[in-house]
Every structure is written in C-alpha cells, then in structure tokens.
Amino acid sequence: MFEKISQHEQVVFCNDQATGLKAIIAIHNTTLGPALGGCRMRPYKSTDEALEDVLRLSRGMTYKCAGADVDFGGGKSVIIGDPTTDKSPALFRAFGQFVDSLNGRFYTGTDMGTTPDDFVHALKETSCIVGVPDEYGGSGDSSVPTAQGVIYGLRATIQALYGSEDLSGMSYSVQGLGKVGYKVAEQLVAAGAHVYVTDINQQALKSIVDRAELLPGTVEVVDGDEIYGVNADIFVPCALGGIVNDETIDRLKVKAVVGSANNQLLEDKHGIYLQQKGILYGPDYIVNAGGLIQVADELYGPNKGRVLNQTRAIYDSLLAIYKQSKEQNLSTMEAANRFCEDRIEHRQQRNSFFSHDKRPKWNVRH
Ligand SMILES: NC(=O)C1=CN([C@@H]2O[C@H](COP(=O)(O)OP(=O)(O)OC[C@H]3O[C@@H](n4cnc5c(N)ncnc54)[C@H](O)[C@@H]3O)[C@@H](O)[C@H]2O)C=CC1
Numbered sequence: 001m002f003e004k005i006s007q008h009e010q011v012v013f014c015n016d017q018a019t020g021l022k023a024i025i026a027i028h029n030t031t032l033g034p035a036l037g038g039c040r041m042r043p044y045k046s047t048d049e050a051l052e053d054v055l056r057l058s059r060g061m062t063y064k065c066a067g068a069d070v071d072f073g074g075g076k077s078v079i080i081g082d083p084t085t086d087k088s089p090a091l092f093r094a095f096g097q098f099v100d101s102l103n104g105r106f107y108t109g110t111d112m113g114t115t116p117d118d119f120v121h122a123l124k125e126t127s128c129i130v131g132v133p134d135e136y137g138g139s140g141d142s143s144v145p146t147a148q149g150v151i152y153g154l155r156a157t158i159q160a161l162y163g164s165e166d167l168s169g170m171s172y173s174v175q176g177l178g179k180v181g182y183k184v185a186e187q188l189v190a191a192g193a194h195v196y197v198t199d200i201n202q203q204a205l206k207s208i209v210d211r212a213e214l215l216p217g218t219v220e221v222v223d224g225d226e227i228y229g230v231n232a233d234i235f236v237p238c239a240l241g242g243i244v245n246d247e248t249i250d251r252l253k254v255k256a257v258v259g260s261a262n263n264q265l266l267e268d269k270h271g272i273y274l275q276q277k278g279i280l281y282g283p284d285y286i287v288n289a290g291g292l293i294q295v296a297d298e299l300y301g302p303n304k305g306r307v308l309n310q311t312r313a314i315y316d317s318l319l320a321i322y323k324q325s326k327e328q329n330l331s332t333m334e335a336a337n338r339f340c341e342d343r344i345e346h347r348q349q350r351n352s353f354f355s356h357d358k359r360p361k362w363n364v365r366h
C-alpha cells in the first residue's frame, strides 16, 4: 500500500456500517495550502479501482491549484456507490464527519456523480465544504464556471489553430452531458455550431436535442464509442478520464482535444502521441480550473465577478502553454506540468507563510 501511495501525503479509508458509506479521501500535496478537491460518486468495480481513481484525481488537483494560482493543495475523495440509487442524507452526513476529522487539512465539494444539494447534508457535520448552494452562503454550483472555463479554453485553442476566436464556424464532439458537458454543449449550439453529443443517460440526450431546437446551431446524437471517430474539429471530453489512450488516438479525426474531464490522458505518453499526430491538446487541469477557482474564492466570500475574471485567465494560460510547448518542443501536458512543478518548487524553497502551521486564513471557518 505504501508503494502505491508513495507520492501522496495521506490516504484515509472511510467506512460507516450504519449508512453503508465506503469512501476514500486522498491528500496529495499541501505545499500550497490545505488540500482541496471534489467528491466523485461511482459504482467502482473494486476498492483498487476507486483507490487508483482518487490517487490520480488528487494528484491532478495539486497541479490544477498550482496552474490556477490558488492557495490550496491537491486532494480528492471518492464514494463507492451508485449515485442514482445509493445516496441518502445520512450517507453524506457520515462523509461530512470523516472530512471534519481531518481538521481543515481537506476541503471538498461536488464532482462527477454528486451535486451541491448532497453537500448540504455534509455541511451539518463540517465547515470544510465548498460549492455550497447560494442560499446556504456558498458560491453555488461550481460546474457553471467550469463550463465557462472550457469555453475560454476552446476559444484559445481556435485562436492558436486558426487565428480567430469564433466558436461558431467549428464542429465539436462532446462526450458526457452532465453538469459541465450540458452547459458547454448548450453554449456551443447557442453560438451556432454543429455539435455531436453522446451520453449513457438518454434523458440528458433528449434535453439537449429539445434545447437545440430553440438555438441557432445543431445537435447530432451518436452512440457511445462512435464519438471518437466523428468528423468534428474539436473533441470535448466531459465525462470519464483515460479516454485518450492507444485505442482511441487512432480513431480521432479532430484537430484538438479540449474538455472538462479530469485525467483525459490514460498516461502522460498519450499527450506526446497526440502531439505526434498533430492534435493540439488543452491540458485538462488548465482548461477545467473554473470550478476550482470559484470554490477557492469562497474563502473571501462569494463574488461571481471576481471568479469570472480569474476564469477568463484560462484563455491566456492556455495560449502561453501552447507557445511554450512549441518553443521547447514539449507536449502541451509536459509544458503545463513543468510550469506547475516550478511554482510548487519555488513555494517550497521559500518556505512561505502559506505552508503548514503558519497558514493564515483557511482557519477562519473553524
Ligand atoms: N463539476 C465540475 O465543476 C468539474 C468537473 N470536472 C470533471 O468533468 C467531468 C464531468 O463532471 P460533471 O459534469 O460534474 O459530472 P456529472 O456526473 O454531472 O456528468 C457526467 C456525465 O457523463 C455521463 N457519462 C458517464 N459515463 C459516460 C460514458 N461512458 N460515455 C458518455 N457519457 C458518460 C453521465 O451520464 C453524466 O451525464 C468529470 O471528469 C469531472 O471530474 C472537472 C472540474 C470541475
């Protein structure tokens, strides 16, 4: 186990017999501040699969926090269970108690399979919850700025490829129409684009088809894995990770991959393969940082204008990474990783007041 978690500071297995809660919290790195990351709920096939997911996701959060320049470190949590049948208020309260036991080392909120309303129950047990609905004093659904950030990422990518920012002339393939993907697809259709969509949830597909009838663009539903082979300009993954792999890369006909899904590359080498195939990759943790920016901003009290300004910076960050990857002949993922690792290293060397017991402001909630 220690070999598996050797890159991480702490991993907590949470088991509550009364509510059936089985969860894992992973804290990757707290150099920049307490760990922050959403909570994913999935019917994982095994504990190993859940552990693997939470380790990868929490590592990604360390890079995402560094890339977005927020004063948090990387963490994430997963609940093993089916989000359509296994949720209960008691389950989320039990989860809240485990989060609270970490005493401010870990803040959490929504991710795939969870919603802000779930965390209203957890909030009764801990103050270390972010992305709480507006009426509870939080900043609300973090998928709104995440989707906005993806749109900025798409604009930057179109700028890098064609020297324009116009979303409308392009076609897109969107995988997953959940909290983020639906909003992204809707904005693309509203801009007049043609959008291929897929989801395992038929209701989500019906909703976007109905919505598109009122908008200038068009939507075309495709079945499951067919999404990888459609003739779109940009692939926009908004569901699971690992979808850029040996098998799918050969099928992709797009010129770029830019979406919200965490850990899109199965392995880092797939970023290099995309580069070799001439497909521009928008590193996921740069593109999907909008939600993180919003929940980190809650420290200062909710302010949507401030969040929007910081989310807009995703456009410039992505262009800078594209430029650096070209100049240094690195994949865009390598360029982004170097940028974030330098930032963490610099903070470590300064032994700044953000680290450990000199942390200033996160404790205001306790
Ligand atoms: N919610 C947020 O603010 C953020 C989300 N992300 C990432 O974006 C992705 C989507 O997150 P959410 O929209 O919050 O999740 P969600 O749970 O609201 O939506 C996920 C959607 O993907 C669909 N889906 C699942 N498996 C699929 C498959 N094999 N093929 C097609 N569709 C499939 C689901 O039916 C659902 O509609 C996740 O990878 C998440 O980690 C990243 C940053 C922030």
Ligand SMILES: O=C(O)CCC(=O)C(=O)O
Residues within 6 Å of the ligand: 036, 037, 038, 039, 064, 108, 109, 110, 111, 130, 131, 142, 143, 262, 288, 289, 291, 292, 295
């Ligand atoms: O969106 C959130 O609530 C926290 C950020 C996060 O987990 C993510 O960006 O993956």
